[in-house]
Amino acid sequence: MRTETPLVLAQAGADATVSTGEAVAFWVLGPIAVAGALCMIFARNAVHSALWLVMTMLSLGMLYMLQQAPFLGFTQIIVYTGAIMMLFLFVLMMVGRESSDSVLEVLRGQRLMAAVLGIGIAGVLAGALTRALTDVPPAPAMNPWTPEGGGAGGLARVIFQDYLFPFELTSALLITAAVGAMVLAFTDRHSKQGKRSQRDLVEARFRGEYERPSPKPGPGVYATSNSVATPALLPDGSIAPESLSSLIESTPTAQLQAHRKQLESRAAGPDTHALLDPEDGTGDGDAPAGAAATATEDKA
C-alpha cells in the first residue's frame, strides 16, 4: 500500500492512475456505503436504521485509510461508530422496539421546510460533484509517517495553532449544548417537589400511599417446577393470590380452585407433587404421593 500513489478517486479516469488494490477496495466499499445510507433511510426499525448508518461510517473510515489517512480513518471509526452511534443505540434501546414514528405532524410547515432544504442540499452536492469531476487537481502523495503528510503531529499543529480560534469556538458551542441539556434535564432531588429519596419512599409506603408496604411475593420455586408462572404457597399450603402475575399466563382459575380444594381435603404435610395437574392429582396421582409419604415416614 505504501508504494502506490494515493489520489483523489474522482480523478481516476482523468490523468492519473489508481492501483488495482485501491480501485477494488473503492468499488467494494463505495457501494456498501451508499447501500447502507439508503437502507438507513428506508429501514422500518429505528435500531436497524442506526446499524445501517454504522455500516456506512465504517466503510467511509476504511476509504479514508485507503487514501493514506489512517489517523482520520481510525478517528472516524472510534468517534462516530464507537461513541456517537453507541449513544444513538443507547437512546433507541430505551425507547423500545415496538414504537414507531407517529404520523401526526407536530411542527407546522415542517414538510415544506424539509423539501426546500432537501432540494438545496441536493443542489450543493450536485455542484460539488460536478466540480470534483471536472477541475480538481489530483492531490499530491502524502506520507502519513511524517507530521507534514497527515500524521497526528501535523494535524495537531493545524488545529491548535493555525485554526485555534474556530476550534475553541466549536468547543464553546459543544459545551453550551451540554450545559443546556443538563439544565433541561435537571431535577432537584433536595427540594420538596424533587425526586423522592429511598427513605421518603419507604415512609410513604408505610403511611399507606401505596398498595402495600412490601413487594409482592415472588413465584414459587419447588423441586417440581421453577417457572415464573408457578404460584407461591402461603404457610398453610394455599396459594398466595398476589404471587400470580396478570401478565403471565399462569394457572387457569378452574385449575387453581381444584388445586385449592385438593389441598384443603388433604392432611397437612409437604407434598412434592402438589403442583401436578389436578386431574391426575385427585385420582391416581394421589396414591403414589401418599405411598411416598408413608415410605419416608417408615424410614424415619
Next chain:
Amino acid sequence: MTPFLAQAATEPINRAELLADDPLWLILLKAVVVMLIGPIFTVVLIVGERKTVGRMQNRPGPNRVGPFGMLQSLADAIKLPFKEQVIPDTADRKIYFLAPVIAVVPALIGLAAIPFGGEVTIFGERTVLQLIELPVSVLLVLAGASIGVYGIVLGGWASGSPYPLLGGLRSAAQVISYEIAMGLSIIGVVLYSQSMATSGIVAAQAEGGWYFYLLLPSFVIYLISMVGETNRAPFDLPEAESELVGGFHTEYSSMKFAMFFLAEYSNMVIVSAFATTLFLGGGMFPFFGADAAINQGWWPALWFLAKMCVILFGFIWLRGTLPRFRYDQFMKLGWKVLVPAALVWLLLIATVRALRNAEGVSTGQILIIGGVAIVVVVLLMLLIPEKEIPEDEGVVTTSGGGHPVPPLDLKVPETTPRRKAVEARRRSEEKQQAELSPQAAGAPGEGSKEGESHGDL
C-alpha cells in the same frame, strides 16, 4: 516540529519497510498465528481461571477431564457446538445472529498491531514479529474495542427480553464512559513517547525507561479502565448473574454463547498485550539494554508473553478477590474519579513536555516552578473550610462497633406515666380500704407491694 519527533518518526519506517517486504505466504502465516493466539489463550485461560479461583477459594476446581482437569476447556469446546440452539420468539432474528459475530471479529483482529518482538528470520526471510505496522496502530486497538461492544449491546437488544436488554444498556453506558478514561491514559503515553505507533512506543521505552513507573497514574487508570472495558469482575455489570441472570447473553445458547465467551477472553488477551506494549516495555527484558543477546531474535516474544500472562493473572486475581461494584458506584468511579484524574495528569505531562521542548529552561528551573506550584496548591487546600456535617435529629447515637448504645448523659426519668397511674390507684384503694374496713391493717401493705411489682413490669 521538534527534532525529537522527526527522529521518532524515522525509526519505525525501517520496521515498516521490513514488513512491506514480506512475501504473501509469510503474511498469511502471521495472520493465522495472530488470529489463533486469542482462541488458544481462551482455552488455556478458562481452565487456568477455574483452577486459580478454585485454589483461592480452597477447592480443587475442575479435576475430572484429563490430568489435573487440564482438558476441561477442550471438553467444553466440543460440548458447546452440539447443544441445542434456543432462539426466543421475540428475538430480532437477523441481529440476534449477527451480534456474536460482531463481538468476535474485532477480538480476533485486535492483536494485529501488537509488536510481539523484534527482528527475526522465518524460513530464511527477515521480518518483524508484527502483522501490520501503522503510524497510528494504537488507535487500531481502540477502534477494535469500540466495535466489539456492538456485539454485546446488539445481543442484549435483539434477544427481546428484559434482562438481556438491561445488560446491553449497562454495557453501552459502561463502555462509553470507560473508553474515555482509557483513551486519556493512552494519550499520556503518546505524548511522552511522541509516537502513535506501537513499535515506536516500545522503542521509546527501551531508550527512556518503562512507562509503568514513569507514567504511574496513566498506568493505574489504564489498568482500571481495561477491566471495565472487558466486562470482567468487579466491573462485570452487563452480565451480573446475581442481578440480571446472565445479562446480555441470557438468551444465547450453543455456539453463539461460545462466541461471546471467546470474545470476552480474547479481549482480555488484547488489553493485556496492549498494556504490555504501552507500559511494560513490550518484549524488552529489563536491566540488559536493547542490544543484549537476551533481547534479540525470538527471546522478546517470550518476555512479551510472560508479561502478558502476569496481567492476565491479575484479571483472575481480581475476580477471586473483589465483590461486584454497584452500578452507580461504578459510573461514579469512571466519571468523577478516573476522567478528572486523567485530565489533570495529562495537563501535567503536557506542561512538562512543553517546558522540556522550550529552549533555555533547565531541569532545575522546572523543579523549582513545580515545587512552588505544589506549595501554592497545598496552601490553597488549607484555605478550604472543613465541611460541616449537618446534625440529624433522628440519628441514633452509635459508638464502638456501630451498635446503637444509649448516650453517656442519658437521663432516666424518675417515674413513668404507668408508675404514676399505679401509685394513684394504690392510694385510692388505700383510701377506700380505710373507709370501708378500718380494722383490716395488713391490706395496704399488700396493695403497695403489688403496685410496685406492676411498676417494675
